Amino acid sequence: MARNESRRDELADAAIAVLAREGSRGLTHRAVDREADVPTGTASNYFRSRAELLEGLLQRIVERLTPSPEVLAELTALPPGRESFTRHLRDIVRRLLADRDVTLAWFEMRLEAARRPEVATLMQEVLVAGFRGDVAYNTAAGLPGGEREIALFHYAIDGLVLDRLTVSIAPDTDLDQVVADLVAGLLP
Numbered sequence: 001m002a003r004n005e006s007r008r009d010e011l012a013d014a015a016i017a018v019l020a021r022e023g024s025r026g027l028t029h030r031a032v033d034r035e036a037d038v039p040t041g042t043a044s045n046y047f048r049s050r051a052e053l054l055e056g057l058l059q060r061i062v063e064r065l066t067p068s069p070e071v072l073a074e075l076t077a078l079p080p081g082r083e084s085f086t087r088h089l090r091d092i093v094r095r096l097l098a099d100r101d102v103t104l105a106w107f108e109m110r111l112e113a114a115r116r117p118e119v120a121t122l123m124q125e126v127l128v129a130g131f132r133g134d135v136a137y138n139t140a141a142g143l144p145g146g147e148r149e150i151a152l153f154h155y156a157i158d159g160l161v162l163d164r165l166t167v168s169i170a171p172d173t174d175l176d177q178v179v180a181d182l183v184a185g186l187l188p
Contacts (some may be wrong), residue, residue: 008046011036012060015043015053020104024112029053054119056110058126064102065095065119080142086183088143089153090176097175103165144187152186 014036019027032043032053068074070089078084088101096103113123134150137143145153160178163169 007038008056009060011038011043011046012056015057016060016064016105017101018058019108020101024108027053027057032120051118051122054109054112055122057105058122061102061106061109062126062130064099065106067095069093076141080144082144082183082187083185084141085138085143085145086180089157089183092157093161093175093179096157097164102162102167107162107165149186149188153157153182156182156186 011032015027018035019033022031027050029043029047029050030040033040036042043053047056055146075084077087078087082104109119109123113120131154133148134154135147138145138150160175160182164171164175
């Protein structure tokens with residue numbers, strides 16, 4: 001059977017919605033079929049196993065969280081420095097909070113990785129590649145901060161986003177100001 005890439009994306013998007021809403025235990029091929037409103041067995045034709053489904057879902061999460069070329073061009077046109085770095089981080093927070101299902105599914109995958117070694121291996125590859133890409137981008141763009149600072153920002157942004165997507169300790173706090181404060185506190 002020839003694979004239709006748009007159908008594959010549609011199924012991965014449905015899997016993201018299921019994972020975000022129901023957690024890992026609710027993520028089945030049948031649940032994906034129901035979410036995508038396709039005939040039973042469609043998801044298993046595209047993703048033969050749960051491992052393939054998780055891999056496809058993870059690839060789709062990365063695709064959906066990647067900044068648009070227009071936003072990336074705008075950000076890279078800024079002169080290097082603390083303000084540019086702050087704008088980059090604000091964009092990351094904006095993207096993570098703009099697509100709640102994708103970000104919740106991302107966190108669910110992180111939690112599943114804590115329980116299942118095969119998912120941990122898959123997540124580790126994606127996380128390390130993303131981290132290395134962030135460090136390389138930061139260096140090429142002349143932005144402040146090295147590996148240590150980039151790691152600290154990942155930890156901080158993950159916590160901030162998790163706080164906003166779940167029960168927030170300070171829901172009325174201005175996110176732009178939080179990001180600015182993080183940059184001021186974490187960059188040398």
